[in-house]
Amino acid sequence: MSGLLSVFLKELTDQFGSRRFMLIALIVVITGLFSSYTASEALREQQFLNEEYLFLSLFSLSGGGLPSFLFFISFFGPLLGIILGFDAINGERTRGTLSLILSQPVYRDVIINGKFLASIATVAIMIASIMVMIAGISIAKLGVVPNGQEVARAFLFFIACILYIAFWTSLAILFSIVFEKSSTSALTSIAIWIFLAFFVYMIAGVIADEVYPITRQSTPELLAKHESLRTMLLRFSPAVLLEEISAAILNPTVRVFGPMFETQLQGLILTPLSLSQSVLVVWPQFVALVAASIICFAVSYLAFMRKEIRST
Amino acid sequence: MALVVEVQDLVKDYNGFKAVDGVTFHVAQGEIFGLLGPNGAGKTTTILMLLGMTEPTAGVVRVCGYDPNKEPLEVKRITGYLPENVGFYEDLTAKENLLYLTKLNGIPEDVAIKKIDKVLTTVGLLEVKDKLVGTYSKGMRQRLGLASVLIKEPKLVILDEPTTGIDPEGTEQVLDLIRKMSREMGVSILLSSHLLYQVQQVCDRVGIMFRGKMVAQGSIEEIGRQVLGEREGIMKLTYDYISDEALSKLDGIDGVLEKKIANNSIILKFNEERKLDIVREVVMRGFLPIEVKGREYSLEEIYIRYFREE
Numbered sequence: 001m002s003g004l005l006s007v008f009l010k011e012l013t014d015q016f017g018s019r020r021f022m023l024i025a026l027i028v029v030i031t032g033l034f035s036s037y038t039a040s041e042a043l044r045e046q047q048f049l050n051e052e053y054l055f056l057s058l059f060s061l062s063g064g065g066l067p068s069f070l071f072f073i074s075f076f077g078p079l080l081g082i083i084l085g086f087d088a089i090n091g092e093r094t095r096g097t098l099s100l101i102l103s104q105p106v107y108r109d110v111i112i113n114g115k116f117l118a119s120i121a122t123v124a125i126m127i128a129s130i131m132v133m134i135a136g137i138s139i140a141k142l143g144v145v146p147n148g149q150e151v152a153r154a155f156l157f158f159i160a161c162i163l164y165i166a167f168w169t170s171l172a173i174l175f176s177i178v179f180e181k182s183s184t185s186a187l188t189s190i191a192i193w194i195f196l197a198f199f200v201y202m203i204a205g206v207i208a209d210e211v212y213p214i215t216r217q218s219t220p221e222l223l224a225k226h227e228s229l230r231t232m233l234l235r236f237s238p239a240v241l242l243e244e245i246s247a248a249i250l251n252p253t254v255r256v257f258g259p260m261f262e263t264q265l266q267g268l269i270l271t272p273l274s275l276s277q278s279v280l281v282v283w284p285q286f287v288a289l290v291a292a293s294i295i296c297f298a299v300s301y302l303a304f305m306r307k308e309i310r311s312t
Numbered sequence: 313m314a315l316v317v318e319v320q321d322l323v324k325d326y327n328g329f330k331a332v333d334g335v336t337f338h339v340a341q342g343e344i345f346g347l348l349g350p351n352g353a354g355k356t357t358t359i360l361m362l363l364g365m366t367e368p369t370a371g372v373v374r375v376c377g378y379d380p381n382k383e384p385l386e387v388k389r390i391t392g393y394l395p396e397n398v399g400f401y402e403d404l405t406a407k408e409n410l411l412y413l414t415k416l417n418g419i420p421e422d423v424a425i426k427k428i429d430k431v432l433t434t435v436g437l438l439e440v441k442d443k444l445v446g447t448y449s450k451g452m453r454q455r456l457g458l459a460s461v462l463i464k465e466p467k468l469v470i471l472d473e474p475t476t477g478i479d480p481e482g483t484e485q486v487l488d489l490i491r492k493m494s495r496e497m498g499v500s501i502l503l504s505s506h507l508l509y510q511v512q513q514v515c516d517r518v519g520i521m522f523r524g525k526m527v528a529q530g531s532i533e534e535i536g537r538q539v540l541g542e543r544e545g546i547m548k549l550t551y552d553y554i555s556d557e558a559l560s561k562l563d564g565i566d567g568v569l570e571k572k573i574a575n576n577s578i579i580l581k582f583n584e585e586r587k588l589d590i591v592r593e594v595v596m597r598g599f600l601p602i603e604v605k606g607r608e609y610s611l612e613e614i615y616i617r618y619f620r621e622e
Contacts (some may be wrong), residue, residue: 006415017403096399100460103363103393104416105385308366 005105007114008121015084015122023128024080029133031072036134038063040141053272055146056153056250058138059131066085069134070246073127073161074239078193080126081168084119085181086189088112088173089304094182100253112173112304116297119169120162127161158250163289165241168193170296177303196237238292241285248282314341315374316468316500317362322371323526324357333524334371339468339502344494346511347504348615349521355504356396358521359470362502363393376467389417392461396472398453402446406437406456409445410463417464424463431459435489451482459572462497469493471503475510483510490514507611520618527618536614543584544569548577548603549594565593566588577602 013020042063043054062068067075089112094100101111131154139145146154171192175185209232213221234240247255252272273281317339324332332354337346347355360366361373364380364387373380378459380387400409407428414424432438435455440448448456454474461469474490475483491514493499511518512532519529528535536543551558554573560576562571567586572579578599582590584606591601 003416003418006412010412095402096395096397097401098400099393099395100400100413102365103391103395104413105387105388105418106416107385270611308360 003104003110003261004114004117007106007110009040010120011115011118012121015118020083021122023231024076024083028072028080028126029130031066031076032069033129033137035062035066035072036214037137037141038066039068040138042085044142053150053250053252054142054144055135055138056157058134059154059157060246070243070250074164074242075197075243077161077165078168078197081119081165082172082186082189082193083210084122085115085172085176086092086186087136087171087176088115088119089176090180090185091176091182093180108305109301112177112301116170116173117130119173120166123165123169124158124162124238127158127165149275153249153252153278156275156279157246158287160242160245160249160289163293165285167238167289167293167296170293170300174296174300174303177300177307197239200234200237200240204230208277235285235288239290241289243280245285245289248278252278253279254278315339316341316343316376317345317502318372318374319358319362320372321367322361322373324354324361324366325369330524331513332361332368335521335524335526337519337526337529339500341467341500342494342498343517344490344501344503344515346515346518347502347521348506348508348511348518349504350506353521354524355521356472357566359393359472359502362470363387363391386548389464390467392464392466392469394457394461394469394471394474396476396509398457398460400453400456400460404428405442405444406432406448406459407441409456410460413460414463419464427463428459431462434462434492435459436485449482451478451485454478454482454486455489458486458493466499468500468502471501473505473507474503475505475507487514508615520615522618528614532614543606545582545584545587545602545604545606547580547582547590547594547605549580549599549601550577551599554578561597562594562599565590 013232036058039058039061040063042061043057052307059069062071089098102108135146135154168189172185175188176182179185179188208226211229212226214223214226218226235244252274254273279286315338315568317337319335319337322335323330324330331575335354335358337345347358349355357366361368362375362380367381374519375387376390378386380388400406404412410428410431411421411424413423418493419427428441429438432441435458437452437455437459438539441451445453445456458474461471471490475486487510489564490501490503494501500559503511503515515532517529517531518535519526520535521527528538540560551561554576556573558569559573559578562568563582567590569581569583570579570581580590580594587604587606594601
């Protein structure tokens, strides 16, 4: 236990002291603050001040040509996660410190657990501070104080962001175990990120077209099938999961994803959902995001425990 | 004598390739045992199995009675291991590096700080303890490595190629420290090397590994006799008048292998083991030995001879 704490604290210090972390943190903090600042400007101009969940829209609303805070997180989050993890193991091996640590009386998993937890803590501290800054801006500029409901929803959004970045960190750690060189693991992680962030949209569309070809004369049922298959495939991308989670958490009126028939909407009263109802809407997405991280971490754990560490 | 390391018929099979093939040896308390052999002989694999860092395919390993496979933490607690090409965190000072290691060993910080100063004094790095390890020379890093091993007050120290890649002065300092650990602190030392001359200087016993097998084991003396046969000594003698007649006066001495006249002196080659008797005998017969040289076995010779035969 003391071993885990020592590794954790050491890694945390290393992460916060490293230049590459400072760089990415600076980028994320600046873009995050600007996006919420412009969002608050837009809110003021558009006289949305009577909106019920004003504070939450700061995270999801874009304004003044700048994308939303959510967009920046979903875009820079993977980079941040990869930067925190891509050379976790192979970097230490190249420097020769891995065999030094492994010859100490600690269980092998203490090292990987400590590193993983330290990365998560780094992310959590960073995101939390940005969100607190945003809250400060909103209070100063708009004069609105978030209510309990909003704080709870913001907290859930915060958890979702951490889960999202944790997935990328554990993926990067996995590659840092599998590949000998940190350049290879960094490039592989980035390749997967680009694939999941950009190409998955095209591929999902192509596959959906192949399975359920649609024309102008297609029946609504076929269109609906086409659309649900496409959304299903898209959900392989953690970014899509984060978007859906945030949509439901940050906007209490969102109650369903994907196509709906008009009959289903009949008689629907568009009142805001309660927090627990919103969570229920995106519960599968939450679980999927957690599962993705756990699978990655479990595979890295096994790979690391079985690996023979030689110093040469 | 208590045995610190016992290895019996150890085998490590990497998908059909036997990196270690039936190795048996032991290291006694306070002894320096050298594991020798060319690169790829299986020395590092043997060491990794001693530490429980890789699983043996067959055979028995015990370190102070513990099975490294089942109780790796116990073994690592009493064993200091200095891997080949050991690295330290370059952006930390020597002191901070050691402090991290003591934390992993569960040593409380106030005790650790005292210990760090002590071991850094032993290895001669006390003045530079607050400098970043990134600024250290290779020799200094190796000494810091020895400090990192000493800080847990081990019963057994395993050094993998401890002198590879450092300059002669650094090598000398490292070898001195190894001797000191064994003689003054009573630590058992297992060191692997392909640098014969250095091993010869410090080791009590050596084992020679080749292609996964332990081909010879014992003191350098014993192995030398096994591999090179009897040792030969050379004696230079003078006599009142040097002639063939003088040479014949040396007939019939047991253990003399060859005699001849060269440069106004008589050269006698003899069996090293009978050196004293032969010297006494030639003096009795009126000769004056002006030079007597016994030849030590050099590990280099053993090594070259052995591997040529293979």
